[in-house]
Amino acid sequence: MAILEIKEYGEPVLRGKALPVKEIAPEILNLIKDMAETMYADSGVGLAAPQVGVSKRIIVIDGEEDGLIVLINPLIIESEGELEEEEGCLSIPGIYSLVKRSSKVTVKALNEKGDPTEVTKEGLAARALQHEIDHLDGILFIDRIGRMERQIALNKFKKKKQ
Ligand code: ZN
Numbered sequence: 001m002a003i004l005e006i007k008e009y010g011e012p013v014l015r016g017k018a019l020p021v022k023e024i025a026p027e028i029l030n031l032i033k034d035m036a037e038t039m040y041a042d043s044g045v046g047l048a049a050p051q052v053g054v055s056k057r058i059i060v061i062d063g064e065e066d067g068l069i070v071l072i073n074p075l076i077i078e079s080e081g082e083l084e085e086e087e088g089c090l091s092i093p094g095i096y097s098l099v100k101r102s103s104k105v106t107v108k109a110l111n112e113k114g115d116p117t118e119v120t121k122e123g124l125a126a127r128a129l130q131h132e133i134d135h136l137d138g139i140l141f142i143d144r145i146g147r148m149e150r151q152i153a154l155n156k157f158k159k160k161k162q
Contacts, residue, residue, distance in 0.1 A: 004038045004052040009092045009157060011053075015138040018048075018055045020073045024114045028058070028072075032112055035060045036068050044090045046128035048135030051091050059132035063125055071109035071119065074133050078106035078120075087131065087141045094160050095153045097145045101130045 007013055021028060031054060039047040039060055049058040063069040081103030088096045106120040107129055121129055131141055142150045 001037045002034050003041045004034050006038065006042065006051055006090050007053050008161075009140070009154075011091075013050050013053050013055055014091055014135070014140065016050065016055050017138055018050050018057045018136040020057050021110075024072065024110070024112065028056075029112060031056075032058060032060065032070050036070070039090075042090050045124060046132040047090065048132040050135050050138075057136045059129075059136070061121075061125060061128050061132060063119075063121070069119060069125075070112045071107060071117070071129075072112070072114075074107045074109035074129075074136070076105050076130070076133060077108045077118075079130075080104050083127075085127065087127065089131070089141055091135075092140065092142065092153075092157055095142070095157050097142065097149060097153055099127075099141050099144050101127050105129055107133070 035047050035052060046059060046061045049056045057073045059071050059074055061069040079102035082100055083103040084098050084100045086096050087099040104122045105126045106118060108118050111117045142153055
C-alpha cells in the first residue's frame with residue numbers, strides 16, 4: 001500500500017469527466033487500497049480517484065460506524081432534504097465554505113467485488129457521497145457556492161500556495 005499524492009486545484013484531471021470502470025482488475029483493487037490509505041492519512045472523509053490523478057469512477061468514503069465504503073461507478077438514485085453546512089476538499093486545502101446539499105442520499109454502485117450495492121446515508125457521509133461523486137464529473141465544491149464567495153476562496157487558496 002502507498003499514500004498517493006493528492007492533486008490540487010488547477011490540475012486538469014480534477015476538471016475531467018472520469019471514465020466508468022469496466023473491469024475490476026488487480027490494479028483497480030490496488031488503487032482502491034491506496035486511496036483508502038491516502039484518505040485516512042489526510043483525515044479526509046472521502047476521496048475520488050481523479051484526486052489522485054486517475055480519471056476513473058471510483059470513490060472511497062469513511063462510512064463512520066460502517067467503516068470504509070468503496071463505490072465503483074456510483075450513481076445517486078434518490079435524494080431528499082436540503083442542508084447547508086461547511087465543506088472542504090483535500091484538493092483545495094485550507095478552504096472551507098457553506099455548501100447546500102441533499103441531507104440524505106441513496107447511491108447505487110458496484111463494490112470492490114464487482115457486486116451491485118446500494119448505500120443510503122445521512123449527515124456527513126451523505127455530504128461526502130455527493131462531494132465525491134461530483135469529483136467524478138469534474139465538479140468541485142467551490143462550483144456550488146456564490147461567485148463572490150468563490151473568488152474570495154480562490155484568492156485565499158492562491159495566497160496560501162505562494
Ligand atoms: Zn474534494
